Amino acid sequence: MPEKELTLVDRCILVTLMVKAAPLPQTYFTNVAGIGLKADHRRRLQSLGLIEVTEKPITLALTDRGWDRATEELGAEPPKGAGTAGGTLYVALDFLRRLIDHSGTRADDLFRMQINRDEVVAPPVTSSGAPAVDAVALIRQAYHELAAKPGDYVMLADLRGALTDLSRPEFDAALMTLNRERGVHLVPESNQKVLKPQERAAAVTIGNQDKHLVAISS
Structure with missing residues (x-):
């Protein structure tokens, strides 16, 4: 199928990957974005050289050609x-095209831009006035030690195992905070049959759905 005949779903897949500017699991498209991504769409975009696909879990990422096509x-x-x-x-x-033209910013630079919050904030404290543990920072640090590269998916079971000093409530609350941040993706395992008991037990429930993996691209 020529590129000019890409379906609306094909185009939405490319646009979603462009806007998120990170590899995304197939479950993100179906469960979060509401895009009916099927194997035919995946194979077509891959055959055209627009995406790369990895397994376990099935994850899609734009190629350089895919970035150009999405743009x-x-x-x-x-x-x-x-x-x-x-x-x-x-x-x-x-509107995004006009914004890009006006600013002179490349599309890939715009979507990969990270907008940081004001870093001058008072550190959290416990009821006794002692500094509280920054669980979010600890999870980020542990993730980057476990992941081969930013954006790769890591099992929450492995993260919990690396941070045994954090209580489950502290860990889960930090995951909820991370889930609201750009570049962080919490997803379920696409093949539930391969989950080990400890991996099921390590899941965090968000929106009535158990999440087993996390990826942090920034």
């Missing part, structure tokens, strides 16, 4: 049959 959707006309939601998406994409 073409900025300012493009919505494909036939896009519907109300699709039309609205392309209105937003057109």
Whole structure:
């Protein structure tokens, strides 16, 4: 199938990968973004050299060619049959194209940009006034020690094993905080049959769904 005949779902997959600027598991598309990503879409985009696919869990990432193709959707006309939601998406994409043109920023630089909060904040303290443990920082540090590279998925069971000094409530609360941050993805294992008992027990429940893996791209 020529690239110009990409379906709306194909295009939404590329745009989602571009905006998130990180490898994403297939479960993110189906469970979070609400995109009906099927094997045909995955194979088509892979055969066109637009994405790379890894297994366990199935994860998609844009190639350089994929970045270029996704960028073409900025300012493009919505494909036939896009519907109300699709039309609205392309209105937003057109705004992003005008923003990029006005600022002179490359699309990949814009989406990879990290917007940091004000770092001058008072450290958390316990009821006794002693400094509290920064569980978020500890999890970030442990993640980067376990992951081969930023954006790779790490089992929560492995993270919990590396941070045995954190209580479960502290660990889970920190995960909830991280889950709200850009570049952090908590996802379920796509193949539930391969989960070991300790991996099931280590899951954190968010939105009535057990999450078993985390990726931090920043």
